[in-house]
Amino acid sequence: MDRKKILVSLLIIIIAIVLGLAYRFYSIHVWNQNPSKYYYKGNALYTEYDAFYYSYYAKAFSEGLYKPLKQDPLRFYPDKIATFPPVIFMISFLSAELSKLLHISIENLSVYMVPILAVLFVIPLVFYLMDLGYPFAAFSSSVTGVLSLIYIARTLIARLRPDCMNLFFPLAIAYFLYLSQFRQPKKSYLYAFLAGIFAQLYYWWYMHEGIILAFAIVYIVSFGFTEISKKSFLHIFNFDIYRKRWKEIVIFLISTNPIILYMGIHNAIFLINVYLIDFFRPTMGVFPNVFVSIAEAARVNLHYLAQLTSGNFAVFIASLVGLALFLIFNYKKFLVFLPLFFIGLMAFKGAERFAMYLAPFLGLGFGYIFDLLIKLNFKKINNVKNILAGVFAVVLTLVPLAPNIVIAEPKITPQLEANFINLGKITPKSAVIWTWWDYGTAIEYLANRATFHDGQSQIYPKTYFIATSYSDSDPKIAYNTISSISNIGNTGIEKLLKQKNSPQEIRDKIFNGQFNAPLKRPTYFAFTQDEIGKFGWINDFGTWDFKKKKGLFEPIGQLGDCSKISKDTISCGLNEINTKKMYLKTPSLKLDINTLAIYDNKQLTVKSLDIGSLYIDIVYSENSKINVYILEKQPFYSMFNQMYILRNYDPKYFQLIYDNFPTMVLYKVNKVPLK
Structure with missing residues (x-):
């Protein structure tokens, strides 16, 4: 790239990084306004369940308890199959070392580290598109990537998990593979080597060898596609082509580590089975599939996918059109990006989590439309037409994404x-x-x-x-x-x-x-x-029925803002419960209560009329708060309702040893049933 392209590249990178950090760090301002909600004893509360997993390894590493491939004493009891990974996750390693170096807790470190790492992917992406001569595509892809709703939500402060670098490493690998294909031999060897190094770093970061194997396969095959001419498609089967580029191929395979590539075979099979075959089945094997209950694993419709990525359905459709045009005219120079692109495409079939991989490519397509229309000439950068087109492209990219301000919310109180x-x-x-x-x-x-x-x-x-x-x-x-x-x-x-x-x-x-x-x-x-x-x-x-392949989805409802307005009447907003006459009155109807359970001052009282189908729990907390729950018959008699909400248990099997309802209720399970 010439000097002017480099300067434009740096400008786009800076804009994207500043915007990405501003949107993520805004949560810090909100958190500091109400620290009692977002911090515990000065430490940030994690905004992702998996953050505890990576912190657990960081803590074990810091304390000298991390033993590669040895049994993990705390996980998956009583089975002895849970072992520490062969190499500690890079994110856990960085957390442990930086926490020690900066004298800061892992939790507070994650507030800053995650957003900073999350925006770095724009660097290889912008340089790639600028090398192709597409500045609008570079701008739109980088900004759409960092500001897409799905990526912001998955890389918020205190969300310690690999998502924050899962775009950077694959894009860096693909970028250096691209350079190794289209640069002079001596430089191509260096770029192939760098691609292999980044592949190893990616393994250390994410430990999904199957994706790295996909990069290796696509890289090798892509040499054949680059020689395709209008006269013959059979060049891809011409061994002479691969023989000419064998040095780059060997350098990449060796620098990637053949062991990682071999492990990638098994990992690829696992990923295909989990995310493409079993993902939305009601069962995984013969038992119910818990993936169907995970919010981020839920399938999304096109309009919601547009909101998660481009921010607007019209822009989303235009982006798909532009992306199709880009692939038609630039497919040879895009081949090495296919593994990451296919992960993004899984958002159409699979879960919303894959949309974060799709967003930068949609931005690429949207910006490419302007590159095609204008065909920007850097020698005429002051041309009024180009300036207006640039402003138009920037505005249309940013406006749909501007509302994507997400406040990070802890996953734990x-x-x-x-x-x-x-x-x-x-x-x-x-x-x-x-x-x-x-x-x-x-x-x-x-x-x-x-x-x-x-x-x-x-x-x-x-x-x-x-x-x-x-x-x-x-x-x-x-x-x-x-x-x-x-x-x-x-x-x-x-x-x-x-x-x-x-x-x-x-x-x-x-x-x-x-x-x-x-x-x-x-x-x-x-x-x-x-x-x-x-x-x-x-x-x-x-309650799974193995023949019908379904269970009873019976949620527990909760009424809010409840207070006692008379001896026998509890008001919950617009709803009213009469504990003597056993009815629930709403603005539109009056319902008989079949069974009413009242837990107050460690005493349980149960009343039943055996009419109607409404079951209600009224639980008084120590702080005088009234908790009201609405249930069906089956959930009412479940161990969850009886032992947790009503503290009604059988001492033959369990002992109540800690009661801080509703935060946590803890029972000790008897070693053997008492007589």
């Missing part, structure tokens, strides 16, 4: 973080926590206690059985499930499946206590406030 830290004090070091998977790694990180599953191991059959302990109405079955899983683990379930036991047969054997044994380690059943909103899905899995 200060009260729950305090409770998890306290959990490590009120339970023995050998304790194991039975709870839903979302806060698994939070417990491992904050309480230093083992869990049965977490956000990195929720796809196994064990998760189904944990769900049943929430949804079933029989405390004996809940106990038998905990005892059986503690004894045989997921390994035992897989063994039973190989012995031709059906899922129903395995479930029945576990429910009947066939695999019960005295608990080897102190085991605790923890309920947390977030599970109220998640109960619909937990119950769906826990």
